[in-house]
Amino acid sequence: MPSKDCSSSTMFSRRHLALLAVLALSTLSVASANSSPVSTEEAMALLTRPAAAASVSRPRNDINYHGIVPSFLAKHIYGGINRQEQVEDDSIEVQRERNSHSRIRINVDQYPPKDQIPDVNHPQVKAWVKEIDWSKVPNIPVAPGLADAPRFPNCPPDDQVNPDHCWWSCDSCLQPEDVVSCPTEGHWGLTYDDGPSVASKDIVKYLDERSLSATFFIVGSRVLEYPDILKEQVASGHHIAMHTWSHGGLTTLTNEQIVAEIKWTEKIIRDVTGLTMKYVRPPYGDCDNRVREILRQMGYINVIWSQGWDTNDWRLPQKTIKTPDIISTFKNALDNIALVKSRETGAQEGPITLEHDLTLQTVDLSKSLISIGMEKGLKPMNLAQCLSDPTPYQGKSKGSAAVGQAPKSGGNNTTSDGNNTKSDGNNTKSPGSSNNSKKVPAGGAPTQDPASAIDTKGNSAATSLQSSLRAIALGGIFAVASYFLAL
Template identity: 70%
Template sequence: MNGDLYPPKDTIPDVSHPQVKQWVSEIDWSKVPQIPVAGGLPDSPHFPNCPPDDEVDKRSCWWSCDGCVQPSDVVTCPNQSDWGLTYDDGPSVASREMMKYLNSNKISATFFIVGSRVLEYPDILREQVAQGHHIAMHTWSHAGLTTLTNEQIVAEVRWSEKIIRDATGLTVKYIRPPYGDVDNRVREILRQMGYVTVIWTLGWDTNDWRVAMNQIQPDEIMQTFENALDNRELIRSSTGGPGGPVTLEHDLTDGTIYLSKQIIPMGMNRGLRPMSLDRCLNDASPYQKGSLTDQKANGGAGNHTSLATKPGITTPGNGAADYNGSTAQDTKNEQGLSMSKSEAKAMIHNGAQTMGYTVMGLAMVASLMMAL
């Protein structure tokens, strides 16, 4: 990829760029809720800093600070036995080992791509597509989106969209906001750009990246995953019935790949069927533009799971939504775990205390490990 055609790696793109101005002009700003830009942590300005509980605006439906999800958010799989297998922050050199394992076991996965990493590893991204995996977006610089201005959000998404399309010919449809940081302002901007917001099932974040940061031992992650498996009956789909998990992992280092290789058979032995997010959602059109025909013809992982319609499962869309009038809902009986909002919020906050990292920093750790 010609780096001169894109913003600098791991930085929030310049909103004064003519291309960004054009993208910004395409948004109907009258439909975007007037929610203030969130503040960040002192040592990590683009990781959201949650205010006290009584200062959180319930109308904003701010997942990071209130555990709030909207019906349009993807948090679980509709089928109790389906497992949405997802990886964030790549592509990286380590991605190839993960892809090799998945392909040997006839498993497809969803890779949430950071635009800056495509500048470094476009060939690996193309290999993921050729092998039939599902590609989605994780923004350009991995900044918390609620900490960005409206124009910065557009720039982060559109530049990532462009470099992925330039490398693969596909315009992605699903986006996971970094740290799951989303509120109704962010949701509406993403919706107008054609995106479906994806978070993950509470309790099913593996925290695998913490091993690379020497913050946790692999055995602790395995035990946490075992505990999640023991409590699968708590998962609720968007319709309120039993649902399947959407996990959060990373294809960044040998360590995170090793953990995934251990976790996948653990889940399969308990009756879960790992698959890409589009398959767990039964979405036969998983991209805004582009076709899966070429992927299937290549005989990759995309051939291993049928896209046949599953009874009772609906595909998420990006139609009109009223984010201006929404209020925060208790997560009980909604998508995710059947727990109270306070319990959900505590879980999010506990993770947030150790999540104030940048993709650039973790990518540097990955590069150093690969060099050893």
């Protein structure tokens, strides 16, 4: 009897050992898989995984504005969280961790710190500054910022605003080249600011399902976090444009700082997509003639939005506005759409709206607004389509002519001449061509910048290694389990 008990005890122990071996090898298999590139869906799951218990009280990264709004606005979002506490979770180490789960590798050390004005003493910035003809830039003083938000312009009293400066933020002054509406009646310039973010994936999916295209004004600092999402936006046929590196009011920055904000954003986006942007929306629409001239010399066209068509959706996360209020205002704008007119001829034009793709709240709202606008006969489209611009990117950016060929509306993928060509240029198909054409980015195959900080080499080898490790681990699991259970 004692020996039988001992044998039973031994078998019990061996079975437990077998189970432990299976669990250990399964863990090894998962670990080896996570050490290699993962799919975008898996990467997003990792990026949005619950925070550790020690930091549960911190705001989620997908709704973290980090300098996107002035501190006097951000404090409403975070309930008075100190700015320094706010950014602790966005250290270089956290950026690297995010990159480890991305199919696109970014060496964050080769770019400025996230959400900070880039260093103007950097050799690259000095080289960019030398490319500007400063004799053409108006001598307009740098604007003061608010006491609680130094990068948000502080307007002087109305009678002290110099009309020669044409400072849009303070006197709504526009220059003829400023874009504020679509030239064609019924066209709707659909634009989103402040991404890319996790929420961007949701609105892109929604737009793609309806064969619609939008313009996304990109913040360079967000590309450090979500390069994959930016590339997906381009691959889906959407138009991307400039929204600076750290989202500060440009009139509050020095000439050199403006150049640094634009050119670093330009570089990281070109490194990821191969495209050089052509359109720029200054954060908060903040521009004067000094800002305009610097932007013009860097090849950019200034874009604001139609008066009365700012959705104010950015106030949703801080709970200073409610969705029904925004929808009511939007419907009122639709009822008064006749007010959207050409500044030169007075002819009826189409609106350009201001929305944001930084949070799921604003994205969900946008879906409702798109449905309401289309029911009223508006045709949503990206900015290049709205302006009928056949070259919506600068220079020799591949595929730049395709994005702006023709508007898409309500799932109709035909151009104005009746060809079966997707208006963003991604799935270009000549009549009679196969419907099984592989989708390619709007920019074509991105050109590889020799100085690029993006490391996309070795992905095939990594994928092969991942499969091999999984096969070895799986074989080990069955071998060990069979050995112990056979004893």
